[in-house]
Amino acid sequence: MPISRWLNVRLLRIGPNRVGPRGLLQPIADGLKLVLKEIIIPTNANRFLFVIAPLLALAPALACWAVIPFADGWVLADIDAGLLYVLALSSMGVYGLIIAGWASNSKYAFLGAMRSAAQMVSYEIAMGFALVGVLMAAGSMNLSAIVESQSGSFLHWFWLPLLPLFLVYFIAGLAETNRAPFDVAEGESEIVAGFHVEYSGMAFALFFLAEYANMILISILTVIMFMGGWLSPFQGIPGLEDLFAFVPGIVWILAKTCLLLLLFLWFRATFPRYRYDQVMRLGWKVFIPITILWILVIGVGVMAEIGPWFD
Amino acid sequence: MSIEPILFYIFSTILVIASATVVTVRNPVYAALSLVLAFFTCAAIWLMLEAEFLALVLVLVYVGAVMVLFLFVIMMLDINLARSKEGFIKYLPAGGFVALLIFIEMCVVLGPANFGIEVTGEPLKHAADYSNTKELGIALYTEYVYPFEIAGALLLLAIVAAIALTMRKRPDSKYQDPAKQVAVRRDERVRIVKMETEKKQ
Numbered sequence: 116m117p118i119s120r121w122l123n124v125r126l127l128r129i130g131p132n133r134v135g136p137r138g139l140l141q142p143i144a145d146g147l148k149l150v151l152k153e154i155i156i157p158t159n160a161n162r163f164l165f166v167i168a169p170l171l172a173l174a175p176a177l178a179c180w181a182v183i184p185f186a187d188g189w190v191l192a193d194i195d196a197g198l199l200y201v202l203a204l205s206s207m208g209v210y211g212l213i214i215a216g217w218a219s220n221s222k223y224a225f226l227g228a229m230r231s232a233a234q235m236v237s238y239e240i241a242m243g244f245a246l247v248g249v250l251m252a253a254g255s256m257n258l259s260a261i262v263e264s265q266s267g268s269f270l271h272w273f274w275l276p277l278l279p280l281f282l283v284y285f286i287a288g289l290a291e292t293n294r295a296p297f298d299v300a301e302g303e304s305e306i307v308a309g310f311h312v313e314y315s316g317m318a319f320a321l322f323f324l325a326e327y328a329n330m331i332l333i334s335i336l337t338v339i340m341f342m343g344g345w346l347s348p349f350q351g352i353p354g355l356e357d358l359f360a361f362v363p364g365i366v367w368i369l370a371k372t373c374l375l376l377l378l379f380l381w382f383r384a385t386f387p388r389y390r391y392d393q394v395m396r397l398g399w400k401v402f403i404p405i406t407i408l409w410i411l412v413i414g415v416g417v418m419a420e421i422g423p424w425f426d
Numbered sequence: 427m428s429i430e431p432i433l434f435y436i437f438s439t440i441l442v443i444a445s446a447t448v449v450t451v452r453n454p455v456y457a458a459l460s461l462v463l464a465f466f467t468c469a470a471i472w473l474m475l476e477a478e479f480l481a482l483v484l485v486l487v488y489v490g491a492v493m494v495l496f497l498f499v500i501m502m503l504d505i506n507l508a509r510s511k512e513g514f515i516k517y518l519p520a521g522g523f524v525a526l527l528i529f530i531e532m533c534v535v536l537g538p539a540n541f542g543i544e545v546t547g548e549p550l551k552h553a554a555d556y557s558n559t560k561e562l563g564i565a566l567y568t569e570y571v572y573p574f575e576i577a578g579a580l581l582l583l584a585i586v587a588a589i590a591l592t593m594r595k596r597p598d599s600k601y602q603d604p605a606k607q608v609a610v611r612r613d614e615r616v617r618i619v620k621m622e623t624e625k626k627q
Contacts, residue, residue: 164455164459194478195478195557195558195559195560196478196479196482196558196559199479199482199483199486199559200482202482202486203482203483203485203486203489203490204485206485206486206489206490206491207485207489207490209490209494210462210494213494213497213498213501214459217455217497217501225501228501229498229501229502232494232495232497232498233498235494236491236494236495239490239491243486256559390604
């Protein structure tokens with residue numbers, strides 16, 4: 116995370132890279148500062164909910180990791196409904212934001228909470244439909260089985276037959292984590308900093324951690340479902356496959372995850388923020404029809420057993 | 427003693443307390459959050475009954491979507507507690523009577539005569555390769571396929587009807603059209619007036 120923070124900082128602006136040689140100690144300085152600062156609880160804020168909200172944001176993001184397979188057999192809980200578990204728990208994360216916004220007793224925080232609630236509920240539908248496509252193609256909701264079913268070669272991975280769903284899932288993932296260009300819940304130019312405007316010190320750091328934990332989670336899930344998880348990209352290519360056979364699966368999955376994480380940071384440094392009504396239009400009028408249409412296509416593909424993916 | 431009964435009692439205690447709080451607490455936001463807790467512990471109990479699909483769907487649909495929208499609305503309402511308590515004594519006999527009636531009915535229907543352990547038998551313990559998701563899918567798409575499809579069609583109808591009822595253009599409501607705002611030109615908004623310089627007085 117310090118690395119991503121550092122990258123983020125380097126890509127965005129020149130300001131926060133003054134501490135240590137080449138600014139390398141900046142993340143540590145930032146972290147230390149957040150730990151040491153006082154947590155200010157605003158007047159008339161609901162103390163209990165105000166304190167518990169950051170925990171509610173972080174806990175579901177961490178709990179999802181229980182079912183993530185890092186390599187063949189490297190999974191904490193190998194449950195059959197893994198995909199559903201991830202979807203259910205990641206939908207819990209929105210409570211942290213809503214409660215934070217409401218308990219702060221501040222209009223900006225409240226507006227941010229309302230925005231994030233509407234946004235997350237809308238994009239969850241598109242995300243859920245994208246996952247329906249994946250489970251139709253894989254024939255299982257077990258994350259390890261989903262990776263296994265993509266085995267074969269680089270072209271067997273689901274990004275190719277499920278290309279629209281892959282794009283929809285990743286973009287909806289951006290929106291779910293409230294990252295730029297969908298960070299209207301923060302929207303510092305309109306509503307100061309959105310739901311966490313009243314938070315300081317470690318409580319704010321927990322929101323920050325939750326956002327990054329969610330980013331990593333979405334990236335690794337995209338890798339597992341669309342980019343072959345721990346499978347080697349050189350699988351099925353004569354020569355290269357044997358050459359890279361010594362590389363363990365966890366290296367591949369982490370490398371692919373880092374690639375997607377880089378995309379998160381890159382998007383943030385590249386795109387301006389969406390307007391709120393455009394965010395809603397994209398979610399409801401573009402993504403959901405695309406996913407429904409592509410589920411039909413997959414249905415036809417599975418029934419006709421079109422190879423090499425659905426046979 | 428195995429850990430399962432202990433877990434069950436912990437979860438059911440939380441469930442009972444949370445359900446009681448939903449109706450007794452004064453703050454409506456706390457009530458909604460207690461309902462979330464109740465759903466969540468209920469899902470935990472279903473998980474212990476090896477119904478993981480239902481448990482996860484409960485969390486996904488009710489906790490993840492329905493209750494979020496509930497909270498969304500409740501937080502925006504300015505609920506006047508004093509007014510909602512008006513006439514509490516007046517309505518107490520009728521309300522109490524209905525509550526009692528429902529309580530008796532529930533006791534009769536859900537009592538041990540219908541749902542006791544002798545009637546239903548011990549919950550089945552399945553082997554490790556049992557998949558609740560698969561079993562449920564097979565049951566839904568073979569035995570109950572028509573009821574399932576009818577329910578789906580009804581829900582779709584309800585969505586379309588709800589949208590049709592609320593999608594009416596109100597002539598008096600004002601809204602922005604960003605495309606038009608962007609396309610605006612200077613001479614549509616600004617009128618430059620030429621006039622003589624005023625003499626110094």
